[in-house]
Amino acid sequence: MNDGSASDLRFALLGPVRVWDGENPLNAGSPQQRAMLAVLLLRRGRTATAPELIDAMWGEEPPSQATATLRTYASRLRKVLGASALVTEAGGYALRVAPGALDLARAEMLAAEAEKRRAAGDPRRSRELLAEALGLWDGEALAGTPGPYMEGQRSRLTEWRLALLESRLELDLELGGHTEAVSELTALSAEYPLRERLRSLLMLALYRGGRQAEALGLYADTRRLLADELGVDPGPELAELHQRILRADPALAAQEAPAAEAPEGGGPAWVRPAQLPATVADFTGRAAFVAELGQQLSTAGGRVMAVSALAGIGGVGKTTLAVHVAHEASEHFPDGQLYVDLQGSSPRPAEPEVVLASFLRALGTPDSAVPDSLEDRAALFRSALAGRRVLTVLDNARDAAQIRPLLPGAAGCAVLVTSRVRMVDLAGAHLVDLDVMSPEEALDLFTRIVGEERVDSEREAALDVVGACGFLPLAIRIAASRLATRRTWTVSFLARKLADGKRRLDELRVGDLAVAATFELGYGQLEPHQARAFRLLSLPDGPDISLPAAAAVLDMDPDDAEDLLESLVDASLLESAAPGRYRYHDLVRLYARSRAESDDPPGTAPAALARLLDFCLATAARAYELERPGDRAPHHLTAVSRPGLPLDCRDSALDWLFAEAPGLLAAARQAAAPENRAMLRPAADLLLMAQDLMESGIHARAYEDVTRAVVEAAHAAGDRLVEGRARSLLGQALGMSGQFDGADAEARYAMTLGTAVTDPVTCSYAPNLRGIIALYRSRYQEAADYFDRALSAFRDDGNEPGEAAALSNLSRALLSLGQKDRAVAAAEAGVAIYQRQGVTLRLGNGLYALGIALAEAGRLEEAVDRQSEALAIFRANRQRLWEGMTFYRLAHSQLAAGRPRQAAAHAEQALKLLRDIGGDWRRGTVQVILGRALRAVGQHDRARACWTEALELLERTSAPEIGEVRRLLESTASVRNPPTSGPTCASSGRS
Structure with a gap:
């Protein structure tokens, strides 16, 4: 019984009917008693008479003792809720509920406020409010409550929820989230196939994501479905959208929503950036250019964003002019100015994802809210600037591809770009060729x-x-x-x-x-220890350097190194990119290196780089050990002269690895230079310890390039141990990107080298990789033989995590050989080893393999459970490749279980994650399973569009799935109405 105040009571109707006293759940009784409670709650405090309650609960056939039963229910509810909550008056009952105590009332309030915010031009806050309202649902409304009135109310609330969901998805598209929305819209359009609004939103999301063929295929599916089911054509909205997509209406890709000045509800507050560098006091000339660019910027409030691109040779004054014009035009951009040097003339231009993270932080986005992928960061950046007037100066760009993700895209904003190349491929840009002065x-x-x-x-x-x-x-x-x-x-x-x-x-x-001459005076004023630091810190190739790494280069205590570095910052010879991180302007670095070459004794530079490499290797090895307890690879590394950071937990290790990734890869690459080849062994070992970067997606290509450089250097130096390890890693990287022929060649060469020098690392890694490639190439017995060889090598080395990996891979080969029971047993043995060792990330791989084996064995619910566990692990460890492949495998399992809606949603998630990684083969196989799922829910034309694209992707790699895709396309040529439900076999693609 409730002994407290009625104001402590909370009620839920958006799901099972429930009640709480504070945080304590109360027993609401039988289904009929809960139905009475629900009726009273839906009356919102108004009295319900006994006849009204009887009609609501039993309809036209009430029991003979209905009135007495009502009294019994009322008495029981009063004991639970308290006399002050349930009152009797005017021959009926009323429930007194405190404001905000009913979830339905809160959802209505949030929805109303969302509508107001959207009308006021604040779509971001509107979207947040709708998401909060939808989050109050816990399954089907009024679940488990009988009676005709409950059935009607349940239908009403279901329809209302769908309307809210459509509004939220529409806002998602307004705010640039079309890629993220496709998965949800695909599932919803399959669940509610006759809701044209959902189909319209899905078509638009597909089109904005560059998937025009699928969007048109979806329209054809919808037109056929409406004709078959209702005998009608698509409505005007859908038909008009179809025509706009056919003619590639530019307005479809240019819809941006305005933003609120100060987000509420805990969102980040708007921060007005003012990042423009100071304009030069002696600026002169360029009057025509100043007038031309100023005119462009002053009219940036039109229908499209203003983009001006200044091109010219180095030293022609592009930056000086752009900064001067930006200052002159700043009054037209009251919401702020952003600036970045994209380092386009350097060997390592700024990565767009890094720049976007910096911009988002400058706009008030907390680090925890900055997404991982380039696409997600670009979408959030566009959303943040929607409705605002912000000027962005993108200085020293390498090419149009580098800056496209950095464009706001919203009317009212403007962008000034400087570059040494003329950006004729930057659509819509006002091009300015800056020549020398008169x-x-x-x-x-x-x-x-x-x-x-x-x-x-x-x-x-x-x-x-x-x-x-x-x-x-x-x-x-x-x-x-x-x-x-x-x-x-x-x-x-x-x-x-x-x-x-x-x-x-x-x-x-x-x-x-x-510029060397401009730095001579400053350099000449440095004390000897400052000058030494200035020279040595310029030697590493990374875009910046952390304080601990800088201390290693200087061979100093970090505290002393920090004081020294800050003194160089004060002298304007070094920049502090963030607390504890330092960088050079590109031209200052060149000058510093020239002084290092002329002022330092021979051997100074290699010694400094060797100290940095040792520090990186020692820290990476510690991170590797935390992630892979029991793995023997760290025991086979070259000895290092410096300790690394004392990482103490997996999270800090992972944070360090990904934060330092550009510097780590740059250090390994420098070791491949002819003058640094004494460092080849630690460089290869660093790549071995940092191999998680290979699977992360964002660093995969850079990892592959650096590993190739180390391979070539080791081959030239005749170092077979280093070459074997590096070729094994390069083979893995190539396999990750779908380059299977190259991967197999590297693994074969690595096996020969590893055997020649008896290297336990290469002797286990290389056959394991060859088995994986054989598996991809449908050579199943060969794959099993290689996995057995790898298993023996790992066991000989006492490497239990390696043994687990080989068992997981062997499971895949056994499946393909038809030995399903042995396959499940091998995968389970691998998972057991991972669990015993306390391994986390690789446990995800083990669960992934076990999920595949269970699915092939027909144990589909177990398969989905294991794959879901693997997905959570990959997400936590920022492994986008494996996260995407797990969604792909979940799509297989859900489709085989007869759940095509869920399968399509999972396949869309896989496609999103694998868009920029994984290679053509993986993307092609995902398109195959997506097409199968879409066909199963009746979207035949869209399925055909998926298979057409899959065929194009798979033909680039000569994949074995090509025949299957051609058969699927042939089947759609003559069959217009295939079955729309029921279990569907998974395709034979493997990953």
């Missing part, structure tokens, strides 16, 4: 820096100087700066020095080396 502008700039008095007295000599500089602004600035700081020099003296064509470049250092 003689008059060049002389004006020179005079502003040097001073009128000195120039006026030697005007002809000044014209000679700017002419020798080729009227290039950067060269003019360097020459003028040198003259301005040397009061004893005359303009004529400088002109004579520049007159000698053989020495002119030495005097001006035009191009990338031209």
